[in-house]
Amino acid sequence: MAVPILLYHHIGTPPKAGIPGRSNYVTVEKFTRQMHVLKRIGFQGLSLKEAMPYIRGQKKGKVAAITFDDGFLSVYQDAMPVLDELGFSATNFFVSSRMGLDNSWDNERSQRDKIMTFDEMRDWAAHGHEVGGHTLDHLHLKDIPLEEAKHQITENKHQLEKELGTSIISFAYPFGDENEAIQSIVKNAGYSFAVTTVKSRAHGNEGDFELPRHSIRRNDTILHFLAKCLLR
Numbered sequence: 001m002a003v004p005i006l007l008y009h010h011i012g013t014p015p016k017a018g019i020p021g022r023s024n025y026v027t028v029e030k031f032t033r034q035m036h037v038l039k040r041i042g043f044q045g046l047s048l049k050e051a052m053p054y055i056r057g058q059k060k061g062k063v064a065a066i067t068f069d070d071g072f073l074s075v076y077q078d079a080m081p082v083l084d085e086l087g088f089s090a091t092n093f094f095v096s097s098r099m100g101l102d103n104s105w106d107n108e109r110s111q112r113d114k115i116m117t118f119d120e121m122r123d124w125a126a127h128g129h130e131v132g133g134h135t136l137d138h139l140h141l142k143d144i145p146l147e148e149a150k151h152q153i154t155e156n157k158h159q160l161e162k163e164l165g166t167s168i169i170s171f172a173y174p175f176g177d178e179n180e181a182i183q184s185i186v187k188n189a190g191y192s193f194a195v196t197t198v199k200s201r202a203h204g205n206e207g208d209f210e211l212p213r214h215s216i217r218r219n220d221t222i223l224h225f226l227a228k229c230l231l232r
């Protein structure tokens with residue numbers, strides 16, 4: 001069965017119209033409703049690493065992988081309690097040089113939001129959620145020399161593992177920027193799988209380093225949300 005891998009960024013009130021990245025905000029109320037609907041239709045929300053056996057067809061069951069990019073504090077404060085209450089787990093992909101700071105890699109007109117500290121990241125993991133890699137500085141990996149891309153990918157992994165005290169196996173390409181060379185760097189760095197921003201459910205035949213995801217948007221209705229989980 002195809003597995004939806006859902007992608008969220010910010011949980012909270014969106015900035016006003018015209019601000020770049022506005023569609024990447026989902027309010028707490030909307031997120032809560034989406035997670036409750038998922039539960040009600042019989043889905044278990046899982047981190048990417050826990051969902052992989054279902055994607056590969058080794059386990060059977062209705063599951064959705066829940067992922068967050070960039071490690072925003074709003075996810076820790078407002079999404080984690082919802083996930084915990086439902087017994088869901090999720091993955092957050094961290095930009096390790098920005099911990100405790102903000103998303104200053106984004107368009108200069110976009111809103112700046114706080115990123116979790118390493119302590120908050122450890123607490124995220126202590127609640128049963130997964131820590132994944134998202135490079136050191138959130139650069140466009142296709143626009144920089146391969147050596148630099150390698151540094152961005154491997155040093156981020158080492159830093160997160162050092163802070164966490166365990167190994168990490170899931171990676172997300174910043175801006176969804178990837179190609180074959182970047183995929184092999186991620187693989188050689190010791191990751192087991194990586195997610196892109198290709199819009200589809202995962203069918204298990206995509207290749208472990210190009211898993212598609214459905215981005216959940218600010219203006220998605222519950223029907224859009226269900227279509228991403230069940231149909232597309």
Ligand SMILES: [Zn+2]
Nearest residue numbers: 069070174175
């Ligand atoms: Zn990102």
